[in-house]
Amino acid sequence: MTVPDVMMLFVTVLGGTAALLVVTSRNVVHSALYLVVALLAVAGAFLTLGAEFVAWAQVLVYVGAVVVLLLFGLMLTRAPIGPMAQGNELGRALPLAVSIALFAVLVTLIFQSFSGTTISLTHVSPAALGEVLYVAFALPFMALGLLLTLALIGAVVIARREEGEGPLPEPDEEPSDAAALREPTPSDVSTVPGRPAPSGEREVSA
Amino acid sequence: MTWEESAITLTVLLPLLGAVAVALVPKRNEDYAKTLALLISIGGFALSLAILVGYDWGARGLQYQLNVGWIEAAGINYHVAIDGISLPLFVLSYLLTMLCAIYSFHHIEEPGRPRAFLSLMLLLQTGMAGCFIAFDLVLFFVFWELVLVPMYFMIGIWGGPNRQYAAIKFFLYTLLGSVFMLVAFLAIYFTAPERTFDIVALQQFGAAGEFAAGFQRWAFLGIFLGLAIKVPMWPFHTWLPDAHTEAPTVGSVLLAGILLKMGTYGFVRIALPVLPDAAVEYAPLIGILAVIAIIYGALCCLAQSDLKRLIAFSSVGHMGFVMLGIATLTPIGINAAIFGMVAHGVITGMLFFLSGTIKDRYHTRTIAELGGGMLKTTPRLGFLLGLTAIASLGLPGLAGFWGEILALLAAFNPAPELVEAGWLTLFRVLMVFGAIGTVLTAGYFLWMMQRVLMGEPPQRWVDAKPQDVGSIEWGAWAPLVVLTVALGPLPFLITAVTDADVNAIMTAFGG
Amino acid sequence: MSGAAWLVPVLPAASALVIMALGRKMPGGGAEIGILSLVVSFLLAVGVAIEVFGANVGATTAGEGTAFVHTAAFQLAPIGEGAAIDAGIRVDGLTAMMFLLVTFVSLMVHIYSLGYMHGEERFTWYYAVLSLFTAAMLLLSIADNLMLLLIGWELVGVCSFLLIGFWWESKHNSDAAIKAFLTTKSGDVGLMVGVVALFGQFRTFNIADIFAMVDEGVQAGGAPLSEGLLSFALIALILGVVGKSAQFPLHTWLPDAMAGPTPVSALIHAATMVTAGVFLVARLYPLYSATPAAQATLAVIGAITLLAAGLLALVQEDIKKVLAYSTVSQLGYMVAALGFSYTAGIFHLFTHGFFKALLFLGAGSIIHAAHSNNMRDMGGLAKVMPRTFGTFLVGTLALMAVPPLAGFWSKDEILVEAAAAGGYTGSLVLVLGAIGGLITVFYMTRLLYLVFAGEFRGHGHPHESPPSMTVPLLALAVPSALIGLANLPVAAFQPYAFSAWTMHSLEYWQTHPIEFNLPVAAVAVALAAAGFVAGRALYRSQPLDADDPMRKLGPATRVLEERYFLDHLWTDLITRYIVRDTAGPVAVAVNDRFIDRIVYWVGAGTGRFGQRLYDIFDQKGIDGALHAVATGTWWTTARVRLAQSGNVQLYAGAMLAGVVVLAVVFAAG
Amino acid sequence: MEAVYPLTFAALLFSIGAYGLLSRRNAVLVLMSLELMLAAVTINLVTFGAIAGDGLLTGQVFALFVMAIGAAEIGVGIAIILLIYRNRASVNIDDADLMRY
Numbered sequence A: 001m002t003v004p005d006v007m008m009l010f011v012t013v014l015g016g017t018a019a020l021l022v023v024t025s026r027n028v029v030h031s032a033l034y035l036v037v038a039l040l041a042v043a044g045a046f047l048t049l050g051a052e053f054v055a056w057a058q059v060l061v062y063v064g065a066v067v068v069l070l071l072f073g074l075m076l077t078r079a080p081i082g083p084m085a086q087g088n089e090l091g092r093a094l095p096l097a098v099s100i101a102l103f104a105v106l107v108t109l110i111f112q113s114f115s116g117t118t119i120s121l122t123h124v125s126p127a128a129l130g131e132v133l134y135v136a137f138a139l140p141f142m143a144l145g146l147l148l149t150l151a152l153i154g155a156v157v158i159a160r161r162e163e164g165e166g167p168l169p170e171p172d173e174e175p176s177d178a179a180a181l182r183e184p185t186p187s188d189v190s191t192v193p194g195r196p197a198p199s200g201e202r203e204v205s206a
Numbered sequence B: 001m002t003w004e005e006s007a008i009t010l011t012v013l014l015p016l017l018g019a020v021a022v023a024l025v026p027k028r029n030e031d032y033a034k035t036l037a038l039l040i041s042i043g044g045f046a047l048s049l050a051i052l053v054g055y056d057w058g059a060r061g062l063q064y065q066l067n068v069g070w071i072e073a074a075g076i077n078y079h080v081a082i083d084g085i086s087l088p089l090f091v092l093s094y095l096l097t098m099l100c101a102i103y104s105f106h107h108i109e110e111p112g113r114p115r116a117f118l119s120l121m122l123l124l125q126t127g128m129a130g131c132f133i134a135f136d137l138v139l140f141f142v143f144w145e146l147v148l149v150p151m152y153f154m155i156g157i158w159g160g161p162n163r164q165y166a167a168i169k170f171f172l173y174t175l176l177g178s179v180f181m182l183v184a185f186l187a188i189y190f191t192a193p194e195r196t197f198d199i200v201a202l203q204q205f206g207a208a209g210e211f212a213a214g215f216q217r218w219a220f221l222g223i224f225l226g227l228a229i230k231v232p233m234w235p236f237h238t239w240l241p242d243a244h245t246e247a248p249t250v251g252s253v254l255l256a257g258i259l260l261k262m263g264t265y266g267f268v269r270i271a272l273p274v275l276p277d278a279a280v281e282y283a284p285l286i287g288i289l290a291v292i293a294i295i296y297g298a299l300c301c302l303a304q305s306d307l308k309r310l311i312a313f314s315s316v317g318h319m320g321f322v323m324l325g326i327a328t329l330t331p332i333g334i335n336a337a338i339f340g341m342v343a344h345g346v347i348t349g350m351l352f353f354l355s356g357t358i359k360d361r362y363h364t365r366t367i368a369e370l371g372g373g374m375l376k377t378t379p380r381l382g383f384l385l386g387l388t389a390i391a392s393l394g395l396p397g398l399a400g401f402w403g404e405i406l407a408l409l410a411a412f413n414p415a416p417e418l419v420e421a422g423w424l425t426l427f428r429v430l431m432v433f434g435a436i437g438t439v440l441t442a443g444y445f446l447w448m449m450q451r452v453l454m455g456e457p458p459q460r461w462v463d464a465k466p467q468d469v470g471s472i473e474w475g476a477w478a479p480l481v482v483l484t485v486a487l488g489p490l491p492f493l494i495t496a497v498t499d500a501d502v503n504a505i506m507t508a509f510g511g
Numbered sequence C: 001m002s003g004a005a006w007l008v009p010v011l012p013a014a015s016a017l018v019i020m021a022l023g024r025k026m027p028g029g030g031a032e033i034g035i036l037s038l039v040v041s042f043l044l045a046v047g048v049a050i051e052v053f054g055a056n057v058g059a060t061t062a063g064e065g066t067a068f069v070h071t072a073a074f075q076l077a078p079i080g081e082g083a084a085i086d087a088g089i090r091v092d093g094l095t096a097m098m099f100l101l102v103t104f105v106s107l108m109v110h111i112y113s114l115g116y117m118h119g120e121e122r123f124t125w126y127y128a129v130l131s132l133f134t135a136a137m138l139l140l141s142i143a144d145n146l147m148l149l150l151i152g153w154e155l156v157g158v159c160s161f162l163l164i165g166f167w168w169e170s171k172h173n174s175d176a177a178i179k180a181f182l183t184t185k186s187g188d189v190g191l192m193v194g195v196v197a198l199f200g201q202f203r204t205f206n207i208a209d210i211f212a213m214v215d216e217g218v219q220a221g222g223a224p225l226s227e228g229l230l231s232f233a234l235i236a237l238i239l240g241v242v243g244k245s246a247q248f249p250l251h252t253w254l255p256d257a258m259a260g261p262t263p264v265s266a267l268i269h270a271a272t273m274v275t276a277g278v279f280l281v282a283r284l285y286p287l288y289s290a291t292p293a294a295q296a297t298l299a300v301i302g303a304i305t306l307l308a309a310g311l312l313a314l315v316q317e318d319i320k321k322v323l324a325y326s327t328v329s330q331l332g333y334m335v336a337a338l339g340f341s342y343t344a345g346i347f348h349l350f351t352h353g354f355f356k357a358l359l360f361l362g363a364g365s366i367i368h369a370a371h372s373n374n375m376r377d378m379g380g381l382a383k384v385m386p387r388t389f390g391t392f393l394v395g396t397l398a399l400m401a402v403p404p405l406a407g408f409w410s411k412d413e414i415l416v417e418a419a420a421a422g423g424y425t426g427s428l429v430l431v432l433g434a435i436g437g438l439i440t441v442f443y444m445t446r447l448l449y450l451v452f453a454g455e456f457r458g459h460g461h462p463h464e465s466p467p468s469m470t471v472p473l474l475a476l477a478v479p480s481a482l483i484g485l486a487n488l489p490v491a492a493f494q495p496y497a498f499s500a501w502t503m504h505s506l507e508y509w510q511t512h513p514i515e516f517n518l519p520v521a522a523v524a525v526a527l528a529a530a531g532f533v534a535g536r537a538l539y540r541s542q543p544l545d546a547d548d549p550m551r552k553l554g555p556a557t558r559v560l561e562e563r564y565f566l567d568h569l570w571t572d573l574i575t576r577y578i579v580r581d582t583a584g585p586v587a588v589a590v591n592d593r594f595i596d597r598i599v600y601w602v603g604a605g606t607g608r609f610g611q612r613l614y615d616i617f618d619q620k621g622i623d624g625a626l627h628a629v630a631t632g633t634w635w636t637t638a639r640v641r642l643a644q645s646g647n648v649q650l651y652a653g654a655m656l657a658g659v660v661v662l663a664v665v666f667a668a669g
Numbered sequence D: 001m002e003a004v005y006p007l008t009f010a011a012l013l014f015s016i017g018a019y020g021l022l023s024r025r026n027a028v029l030v031l032m033s034l035e036l037m038l039a040a041v042t043i044n045l046v047t048f049g050a051i052a053g054d055g056l057l058t059g060q061v062f063a064l065f066v067m068a069i070g071a072a073e074i075g076v077g078i079a080i081i082l083l084i085y086r087n088r089a090s091v092n093i094d095d096a097d098l099m100r101y
Helices: A003-024 A028-049 A052-076 A090-114 A126-135 A138-159 A176-181 B003-023 B031-054 B087-103 B114-133 B137-158 B163-191 B199-208 B213-230 B239-246 B249-274 B276-302 B307-327 B331-362 B379-392 B400-412 B416-420 B424-452 B459-464 B471-487 B492-509 C002-022 C031-062 C093-116 C123-142 C146-167 C171-202 C207-216 C227-244 C253-259 C262-271 C275-283 C285-290 C292-314 C319-338 C342-370 C386-399 C406-421 C423-452 C467-487 C506-511 C518-540 C555-564 C566-641 C648-668 D004-023 D027-052 D058-088
Strands: B063-071 B076-082 C069-080 C083-092
Touching: A003 A028, A003 D004, A003 D027, A028 A052, A028 D004, A028 D027, A052 A126, A052 D027, A052 D058, A090 C648, A090 D004, A126 A138, A126 D058, A138 D058, B003 B031, B003 B063, B003 B076, B003 B114, B031 B087, B031 B114, B076 B114, B076 B137, B087 B114, B087 B249, B087 B331, B087 B471, B087 B492, B114 B137, B114 B249, B137 B163, B137 B199, B137 B249, B163 B213, B163 B239, B199 B249, B199 B492, B213 B249, B213 B276, B239 B249, B239 B307, B249 B276, B249 B307, B249 B331, B249 B492, B276 B307, B276 B416, B276 B424, B276 B492, B276 C566, B307 B331, B307 B400, B307 B424, B331 B379, B331 B400, B331 B471, B331 B492, B331 C069, B379 B424, B379 B471, B400 B424, B400 C069, B400 C146, B400 C171, B416 B424, B416 B492, B424 C171, B424 C566, B471 B492, B492 C069, C002 C031, C002 C069, C002 C083, C002 C093, C002 C123, C031 C083, C031 C093, C031 C123, C031 C506, C083 C093, C083 C123, C083 C146, C093 C123, C093 C262, C093 C275, C093 C342, C093 C467, C123 C146, C123 C262, C123 C275, C146 C171, C146 C227, C146 C253, C146 C262, C146 C275, C171 C207, C171 C227, C171 C253, C171 C566, C207 C285, C227 C275, C227 C285, C227 C292, C253 C262, C253 C319, C262 C319, C262 C342, C275 C285, C275 C319, C275 C342, C285 C292, C292 C319, C292 C423, C292 C566, C319 C342, C319 C406, C319 C423, C342 C386, C342 C406, C342 C467, C386 C406, C386 C423, C386 C467, C406 C423, C406 C467, C406 C518, C423 C518, C648 D004, D004 D027, D027 D058
Parallel strands: none
Antiparallel strands: B063 B076, C069 C083
C-alpha cells in the first residue's frame, strides 16, 4: 500500500460519506455543504492521480461557482430552511434498489475488466496540459467557450421576469390554476387523450 | 418517348393533374369545378379508348410497355404495361369516372363543396387506373394504398349519418390487409433468386419453381389476406355493407365498380402466377369461401330493409362467383372471373346510381317506406331498376349471366393439378351450391322488385309526385344500360380480349 | 327455306323491340306489329315444315338416307382453352313441329288478345312481352347447342314471370309470378348442372357433336364414355324438366299462374312454355335412349304426375284451375311417353298444344262473358254462346281422347307404347294412364255440364264474345279435330305420317313403328265412356247449385242420387265414391296442405333464416369479432397509459433500471 | 496504483448521485445529486487518461470539457427551476406533473 493508495482510500471514504450525507440529509443547506466536501474529495482524488490542473479547476468551478449557484437557487425558491418532511416511503424504495444494483454492476464490471491494470501517477504539469489544450484541442476549446456564453444567455433569458407579470405568488396559498391541473384521471376512455385547457393565460396543448 | 410507351402514363397522370387543377379552382365560381372535372374525365376516357383501339386484340403478352428505373437501389422500377387481363378494367374505370362526373352535376351530397369532392374523385381514378397497369409490386402497392385515402374522405365527409364509423372501419380494415400483403411482397423480393419487384420476372421465377413450397405457403397467405379483405371474401366482408350504406352515390359506384376488382385482379395478376404451388394448395379453401359468400350474401340480402345495403350484400354474392372462377385455376374460370368483374362493375354501378336517385327523389332508401308502386309513380326509374335487377340476378341475354355460368362450367372440372390433388368432387359440390346460389339471388331480387316496383304506390308518393329520370341522369346511365344489354348477347367484347393472355398465364396449372 | 329458319325467332324479337320503342304511338297500340310479324313467322314456319317433312318423308319412303338436319353456327365468344360459345341453328323435324305449333298458337293468342285485353292500361307492354316470349320459345326450339338452349329456356322463364305478373298492382298476382319464376328457377338449377356436366364430359355444347361422341361411345379427349356421369347429367336435366313442365312435385306454381291474363295462360301454360321440358328431352332423345336409368325416371315421374294432377282437377271450382291441372296431367302423359317412345311423346305434345290452347281461349271467352272464373256463377251458356260452346266441345272431346279426334290418336299411342314396352315401368304407365284417362273424361264432363247445362247462375246476362275472340277458337278447333289423323297407326300410311315428319333418325323410325293395338284402344274408350256416363249422371240432372256438395256431403243429395241410378252401381262405386268423394278431396288435401306448404315454407323459411343469419351471425358474429379487436386495443391502451404518471423521477428511475439490466445482459452475454 | 481504486470511488459517487436524483423531492437537491454524478464521470475520465498514458492527455482534457459543460448545465437547470417556481410556486417534483396523461 503506497502513499497514493492510502491517499485514494482516504479520499474515497471521505467522498463517499459526504455524498451520502448530501443525498440523505434533512436540512437542505447541510446537503449543499456536504456537497462541497464531496467535491473537494474528488479534487483530492485528482491530485493523487497527478492531474493537478484538473484538481484545481474542479475546486474552482464546482466548489466555487456551482455550489454557490445552488445555494442561490435554494434561497430564491424559498426552500424551507429547517428540516423538511421526508417524502413517502415508496419514493425511496425504487431509487435505493436501482442505485445499489447500479453500484453492484459497476463494481463487478470494473473488477472484471480492470483488475490488475496499474496506472503511472506521473505528475502532469499544467504547462504540458495547456500546451496540449491549445494545440490539439484548440477548436473544441473555442467551441466550449461559445457553448458557455450561450448557456449563460439562455439562463438569463429563462430566468428573467417579464414586465407584465403579477407579483410572485405566495408559496402557501394554492394558485388558482394548480387546482385546475389536478383534474380527474383519464377515466373517460373514448375522449382524445389530453387535459381540458386550464383557465388562465397559458394554453396547454395536448 | 413514343406514343406506344407514354400512352398509359399520360392516361393515368391526367386525372392526377386534373385533381390538382380542380382543387385550385377559385372559391367564387365553384361550379366551374364541375365542368372542369367533367372535361378531364372525358379526356381520360378518350385516352383510354385510344389505348383500347390501339390495342392488338389477338396478341398475347404486354403492350404499351414502359420500363424505367425508379428507385434503382432497391430494384424498384416504374414498369407499366397493359395486357388482355387489365385492359377491360382499365377502360371500365375511366368510363365509370366519366359517368360519375356527369352524375355529380346535380348530385353531390349535403356538404356540397364540389371542388374537394371532384378532385378526390379524380385522385381516386388515378389510383384505380394505376393499379391495373402496374407491373411492379411496389408500384402496385403504392396505387393500392393511394386509393384508400380519397375513398376514406369521400365516405367520411359526404357520407350518411354514421359515416365516421364506416369510413374508419373501411380504411383500417383494408390497411390491415395491405400490411400483410406488403410483408409478403418483401418476403418474395428477398427470397427471389435475383432481387426484383418486377411482376413479369417474378412470374417467370414462380413458373420455374424457384420459390420453395413452404415459403410459398406463407407468402400466399399474406397476399391472400390483403386481397381477400379487398374482394371482399366471406369472413372479411363486414366492412362492405357499412361502407356502402354510408358512402355517397358516386363513392359507392366507384367502390363497387372498380375498387372490389382490384382485389380479384390482384389474385389473377400476382398471387396465382407468382406462387403457383401455393395457389393449388389454397384453391379449395378459396373455392369454399367463395361459395359460402354466394349463399351467405344471398341469405343476408333477404334480411335487408335498406335498398342500398341489399345491393352491397349482393356484391358479396357476385364477387363470390368471381372468386369461384379464380379458385378453379382454369382459363375458363379466369375468363369467367374477368367477365364477372366487368359485368358486376357495370350492373352494380348502375344499381348504386339508381339507389342514389331513389334516395334523392324519395328521401329514403328503406324498402318498407318506399312502399312499392314505383312503376306507377316514376315509371322510367322503376323500369331501369327492374331491368338492372334482372340483369344482376343473372338472366341470360344480359351481362350478369356469363360470369356465373362460366364460373360454374370451370368449377365442374378444375385444373388437372387440382384433380390430381383429389379435389374434383369438392369442386363439383361447390358447382351445385353455386347453381343453388343463383336461385337465392333470383329470390331476393324478385322479392325486392315486388316490394319496391309492384303493388299500389302509397298515397304519400302519389301526392309528392317525385320527378322521373332527368336528362343528366340519362346521360350518366345510358352507357351502362347499353353495356348491360350488349354484353349479354355479345360476350366476345371481353372474352376475346382476355382469352389469349389468360391461357398464357394459366399454363402453369396444366390449363 | 330452312336456311331462312333463323328468321322465325328473330322476327318476333325484332317486333318486341319495335313495339316497346314506338308501340304506344301506333293506332293499334303495337298489336298490329306483333300480329304482322307472327303471320310472317308462321308462313316461314310452314315453308320450313314443308321442306323438312318432305325430306323426311322422302327418306322414310325410300327406306334409306338420314333424317333431315340443317345446322349453321358462328362463334359467339371464346371462353378459354380452345372452348367457345357459339350461336347456331339446328333445323330438323322436331324444330319444324315446334315452329308450327308455337307460331300458330301464338298467332291465335295475339288475335284473341285484341278483344280480351282491349282497354288495358299497359296494352302495348303486353304485346311487347308476348312477342318476346314467342321469340324466346322459338329460340329454344332452334338452338343447336346447349348454352343457347339454356338462354332460350331462362328467357322463356322471365317472360312468363312478366306475363303472369301482368296485373302487378295486386300482391296476389306478383306473388304468383314470383312463385312461378322461383319454382322453375329451382328446376333450372338441375338444368344448369346438367348442361355443365355434359360440357364437362364432352368439352362442347354442340348437340350434334355430343350425339356423334355418344354413338362412338367416347368422351372428350377420347376417353371411354362414362355411363354414370352421362346418366347423372341427364337426370339433372330431368330436374329442370320437372321444374319447367310442372311435373310432380314442382307443379304447384302452374295453378297459381292462372293469375295472369287468360290468353297468357293459353299460350304459356298450355301450348308452349310448359312443353319446353318435354321438348328438351325430345331434343336430346338419342342420349336418353342410350341411358335406361333416365328413361325409367321419366316414366315414373310422368305416371305419378298424370294421376295426381288428374285427381286435383276433379275438385276445382275455378274453370282455369281445372284446365291448369288438366295440363299438368297431360304433361305427365308426355313425359311418361318419352320414357318409351319419341314419337308418342312429341305427337301428344303437338296435339295437346292445339286443343288445350282452344280450351283455355274458350274458358277466357266464358270468363269474359260471365265476368267470373268460378263455375258456380256459370251454367246454361250453351244456348247463349253457341260458337264458344261448339269449339269448346270439340276441344273437350279431343282432350277426352274420343276416337276420331286428335286426343285419341296421341293419348292412345302412349298407352300402346307403354303396353309394347312392358316391364315394370311400362305396365305402371299403362295402368295409371288408363285410370288417368277415366279421370280426365270425368272432370271434363263435370266442367261441360257445370258451365253449359242448366240455367245461368251468375248475375248479369252473358252474351257471345266478339268475333276477334271466337275466330281464333274456330281456327284452333280445326286442328284439334283433324291433327290426330296425321299419325294414323296404319302401316301403309306411316312413312307419310307425323312420325316420319319429326323423326330424329331413320333407324329409330324403322325400329319403332307406330301400330294400332285394338285391345288397349278398346279398354281406353270403354273407360272414357264410363267416365262420361258417370259424370253426366252426377251433373246432368243436378248441375252445381250454390252449395255444390263437392266437399260437404249433405245426406239429402246422396239419397236422391242413389234412388235414380241403382243400375250404375259400378260407375257410381268407382267414379263417385273412390274418385270424386275420397281420392279428389284427399289429393287436394295432400296438395294444398302438404306440397304447397313445403314450397311456401321453403320460400318463407329461407327468408327467416336469412334474417336470423344476418342479425345474429353476420352483425354480432363477424362484425362483433371485429369490434372486439377494436375495443380490445382501447382497453389495453387505457391500462398502459397509466404508466405515464407524470413523475419525472419515475421515468429516470425506469431508465437507469433499464441501463443496469442491459449492462448485466451484455456483460453476461 | 491499481486502476480499480479510483474507478470504484467514481462508481460509488455515481450510484449515490443516482439515488439522490431519484429520491429527492426538491428540484435543487436533484441538481446537486446530478453534480455528484458528473464529478464521478470526471474521475473516470482522468483515470482512463492515466491508464492510457498517451501524450495527448485526452483524459484530463475531456475532464475539463465535462466540467465546463456541467457548469453550463447547472446554470440553465437553476434558471428552469426558477421558472417552474414562478409558475407553480413550488419546486416539489410531484407537482410538476404536466406530462401526466
